[in-house]
Amino acid sequence: MKKIGIFTKAFVFMSMLIAGAGFFLVPSAGAQISELRIGIGIDADTLNPQEHTTTLMQNMSDLINDTLFYQTPDGKLEPRLATGYKVSKDGLIYTISLRKGVKFSDGTPCDAKAVKLTLDRAIDPKMRVPLRFAIAMIKEVKVVDDHTIQIELKYPFAPFVPTLSLTICSPISPAAIEKFGEDVRQNPVGAGPYILKEWVKGDRIVMVRNENYYGSKPTVARLTFKIVPETATREAMLRTGQIDVCYKPLPSNVAALKADPNIVVEMPLSTRTIFMGLNYRKGVTQNKMVRQAFNYAIDKKAIVSKILFDTAVPMDGPVSSILFGYHKMGHQYEYNPEKAKELLKKANFDFTKTVSMRTPQGRYLFDQQVSEAIQAYLQAIGVKAELRTYDWPTYVAGLLKPIEETELEVFLLGWGPLILDADMGLYGQFHSSVNPPKGLGAAHYNNPEYDKIMDASRLEQDPKKRLEILKKASEMVWDDCPWMWLHVEKFVIAYSKKIKGMVVTSTEKFYPTYIKME
Amino acid sequence: MFQYVLKRLLSTLPVLLGISLLLFFMLRMLPGDPAQVLAGQMASPDDIKIIRHQLGLDRPIFIQYGFFLSRLARFDLGRSARTQNPVIKEIWARLPNTMLLAVAAISLACLFGIPAGIISAVRPYTWIDYLFNSMALFGISMPVFWLGLMLVVIFSIMLQWLPAGGTGSWKHIVLPSFTLAAFVVAFITRITRASMIETLSQDYTTTARSKGLKERVVIVKHALKNALIPIITVVGLQFGLLLGGAVLTETVFAWPGLGRLIVDSILARDYPVIQGTILIFGLLYILVNLVVDLLYAYIDPRIRYA
Numbered sequence: 095m096k097k098i099g100i101f102t103k104a105f106v107f108m109s110m111l112i113a114g115a116g117f118f119l120v121p122s123a124g125a126q127i128s129e130l131r132i133g134i135g136i137d138a139d140t141l142n143p144q145e146h147t148t149t150l151m152q153n154m155s156d157l158i159n160d161t162l163f164y165q166t167p168d169g170k171l172e173p174r175l176a177t178g179y180k181v182s183k184d185g186l187i188y189t190i191s192l193r194k195g196v197k198f199s200d201g202t203p204c205d206a207k208a209v210k211l212t213l214d215r216a217i218d219p220k221m222r223v224p225l226r227f228a229i230a231m232i233k234e235v236k237v238v239d240d241h242t243i244q245i246e247l248k249y250p251f252a253p254f255v256p257t258l259s260l261t262i263c264s265p266i267s268p269a270a271i272e273k274f275g276e277d278v279r280q281n282p283v284g285a286g287p288y289i290l291k292e293w294v295k296g297d298r299i300v301m302v303r304n305e306n307y308y309g310s311k312p313t314v315a316r317l318t319f320k321i322v323p324e325t326a327t328r329e330a331m332l333r334t335g336q337i338d339v340c341y342k343p344l345p346s347n348v349a350a351l352k353a354d355p356n357i358v359v360e361m362p363l364s365t366r367t368i369f370m371g372l373n374y375r376k377g378v379t380q381n382k383m384v385r386q387a388f389n390y391a392i393d394k395k396a397i398v399s400k401i402l403f404d405t406a407v408p409m410d411g412p413v414s415s416i417l418f419g420y421h422k423m424g425h426q427y428e429y430n431p432e433k434a435k436e437l438l439k440k441a442n443f444d445f446t447k448t449v450s451m452r453t454p455q456g457r458y459l460f461d462q463q464v465s466e467a468i469q470a471y472l473q474a475i476g477v478k479a480e481l482r483t484y485d486w487p488t489y490v491a492g493l494l495k496p497i498e499e500t501e502l503e504v505f506l507l508g509w510g511p512l513i514l515d516a517d518m519g520l521y522g523q524f525h526s527s528v529n530p531p532k533g534l535g536a537a538h539y540n541n542p543e544y545d546k547i548m549d550a551s552r553l554e555q556d557p558k559k560r561l562e563i564l565k566k567a568s569e570m571v572w573d574d575c576p577w578m579w580l581h582v583e584k585f586v587i588a589y590s591k592k593i594k595g596m597v598v599t600s601t602e603k604f605y606p607t608y609i610k611m612e
Numbered sequence: 613m614f615q616y617v618l619k620r621l622l623s624t625l626p627v628l629l630g631i632s633l634l635l636f637f638m639l640r641m642l643p644g645d646p647a648q649v650l651a652g653q654m655a656s657p658d659d660i661k662i663i664r665h666q667l668g669l670d671r672p673i674f675i676q677y678g679f680f681l682s683r684l685a686r687f688d689l690g691r692s693a694r695t696q697n698p699v700i701k702e703i704w705a706r707l708p709n710t711m712l713l714a715v716a717a718i719s720l721a722c723l724f725g726i727p728a729g730i731i732s733a734v735r736p737y738t739w740i741d742y743l744f745n746s747m748a749l750f751g752i753s754m755p756v757f758w759l760g761l762m763l764v765v766i767f768s769i770m771l772q773w774l775p776a777g778g779t780g781s782w783k784h785i786v787l788p789s790f791t792l793a794a795f796v797v798a799f800i801t802r803i804t805r806a807s808m809i810e811t812l813s814q815d816y817t818t819t820a821r822s823k824g825l826k827e828r829v830v831i832v833k834h835a836l837k838n839a840l841i842p843i844i845t846v847v848g849l850q851f852g853l854l855l856g857g858a859v860l861t862e863t864v865f866a867w868p869g870l871g872r873l874i875v876d877s878i879l880a881r882d883y884p885v886i887q888g889t890i891l892i893f894g895l896l897y898i899l900v901n902l903v904v905d906l907l908y909a910y911i912d913p914r915i916r917y918a
Binding site: 136137139140147148219220222223224225226227228230276277279280294295296297298320321322323324326327328330331333334336485486487488490491492494509512522531532533534 | 642643644645648650651652655656657658659662663695696706709761764765768777778779863864865876879880881
């Protein structure tokens with residue numbers, strides 16, 4: 095068993111108090127807002143931070159529970175319930191310092207025992223934790239003292255501290271767990287700036303300010319999340335002042351919303367990449383030249399501007415440009431149907447064969463329309479392509495089949511890393527260990543050399559060296575083309591122009607905690 | 613009469629059992645794994661397996677059905693796979709909203725449709741008959757989704773008289789109930805007109821007129837009363853449909869009813885909620901039909917149930 099005493103001078107120490115000082119210096123006096131009404135599309139299924147799968151619900155949980163760390167929109171780490179960390183030389187032991195004097199909204203101390211309980215629940219296989227894979231590297235959590243915990247990892251994982259900024263690691267009040275059991279999902283108690291006041295199923299979720307919050311007093315006294323499934327209605331409600339914030343308006347209406355002098359539209363680039371997976375190990379797409387030809391055959395810029403109304407940008411690297419580890423690739427697959435045809439000829443492509451394409455409907459922005467456009471682009475270079483559309487449950491079941499059973503050739507999918515680090519993209523989609531049925535790397539990319547590079551990236555603690563390794567991996571996979579590299583989505587949110595200081599992040603979250611109203 | 617009602621109520625049991633059987637097995641024939649949907653796109657196979665086990669989906673299907681029936685016998689519809697809440701709680705949170713919207717819409721439809729049908733029948737092939745016919749045609753032809761959005765544009769955005777969506781005051785129900793009523797009113801107007809034209813040509817109507825009764829009395833007391841049976845049948849059927857089929861209206865107007873719940877549950881393959889909600893729909897439909905049958909006897913004393 096390793097002890098803190100074995101840490102050497104090589105320990106990396108990150109004191110983030112200075113970086114996070116701004117969080118506590120937010121002016122609050124004289125700027126109190128009685129209520130902010132936010133229009134959202136879906137009701138919450140659970141408010142247990144460990145059970146979420148959707149970003150919006152994680153966003154709500156962050157307001158109630160608060161996280162250990164916080165990744166700012168530009169990727170910097172700030173302290174929240176944790177104030178700093180040390181990591182052992184071998185990258186296997188993290189010692190986390192917790193903020194002193196913090197209490198959950200029910201008065202229970204938010205101390206090392208509470209954080210251990212939360213993390214133990216998150217790694218307990220008996221608990222329903224859909225995003226457990228994100229913390230799968232945690233082996234054990236130990237209490238060092240009231241305000242320090244030690245986390246031992248199964249294997250080194252360089253982006254571990256950003257991982258602790260995930261909602262899944264947000265501490266839950268042990269007293270609430272004791273009182274409500276698993277129904278804590280309906281009765282969340284955290285140490286965040288807000289407390290759940292009311293949850294009217296299918297209609298609204300109301301939060302009120304936590305008057306005992308450890309940070310600066312939030313400026314908004316009450317947050318009302320109105321559930322308005324139809325996007326057009328949500329937009330109408332924003333225009334008429336029935337809500338103040340409209341979550342994810344329709345891309346086709348962004349221009350009209352921008353033109354409204356009373357509305358602000360923010361569109362930060364998201365972490366989510368949308369791609370057409372190309373089966374690396376089966377069918378016509380096994381041939382690298384065919385995969386490259388398909389990439390040359392599509393006009394990504396046209397898709398982004400004509401179908402997505404510029405609420406996305408074409409991919410110019412295998413991950414979103416806001417992630418640590420992103421590199422713009424030197425060689426781009428510009429729209430070139432002639433080159434595509436040439437490559438297909440070289441590859442002895444059988445033009446009589448029909449390529450099978452699949453797409454979900456309604457899962458991603460204009461997913462079906464994007465797939466239809468790609469089908470047309472492929473047909474334009476002489477490739478017969480048949481497109482089938484599925485609802486999400488049927489679609490995802492087809493994605494998870496092992497290589498022997500899969501019928502996938504060309505399929506649309508999206509992938510949005512939860513932290514601002516390329517690992518979840520480059521490892522989570524292209525390492526052979528995530529090939530179905532073990533993971534959702536449905537292109538079945540299997541390159542032992544690439545695997546080695548990605549394994550090395552997880553071991554490397556020096557950010558500069560790690561960047562170089564990730565660059566190498568990016569170049570390799572970009573050249574191999576297990577995807578048609580389509581676009582990176584933007585996170586669109588519209589709100590009243592009266593609101594100032596809304597924090598909107600690339601992980602598709604927004605924080606109205608310290609806004610001002612004019 | 614009491615015996616008849618009791619018999620009818622008891623006869624609902626095999627019907628509901630039949631619905632549950634069909635529903636249970638048909639749902640499981642749908643492609644898609646509820647555990648995978650619940651776990652999300654990024655979950656590991658092990659976590660999906662755990663969720664499948666927790667939901668009891670790894671047991672043989674007949675055993676799953678046995679468990680479902682034994683719970684149903686105790687009036688327990690199980691727990692939602694998505695929220696883990698008791699299904700009955702999920703339904704109960706939305707049923708009053710669905711009932712309220714259905715009652716408001718059917719009332720509006722009757723208030724407009726029955727008088728319009730009567731006037732059309734009394735003045736057939738005149739401009740007013742054509743006007744009401746055209747309005748009925750308009751109502752039945754307009755897609756609910758489009759009509760709802762148009763009403764939002766006119767009454768919420770342009771005139772700012774009514775809220776675009778949500779609940780909370782009487783104003784919130786105006787637009788969704790009008791949208792729903794527009795569709796139903798067409799049926800009621802048409803059936804009232806057809807039924808009234810038939811009764812107005814009957815001998816007893818001629819007799820009533822020849823007795824020197826006022827035209828208003830002839831229409832309301834003699835013709836309408838006899839024309840009511842098909843009207844009530846249509847109203848009952850439409851009311852039953854409104855209880856279960858207001859999905860689009862609920863979506864457009866952010867009305868938290870059962871329609872949205874069932875669509876969301878189907879998309880998430882939340883079997884317990886789908887089963888519970890459809891069973892409740894089935895029960896309500898049967899009850900509405902029973903009430904309609906009892907109303908027949910009230911309206912027409914010749915109809916007797918033993």
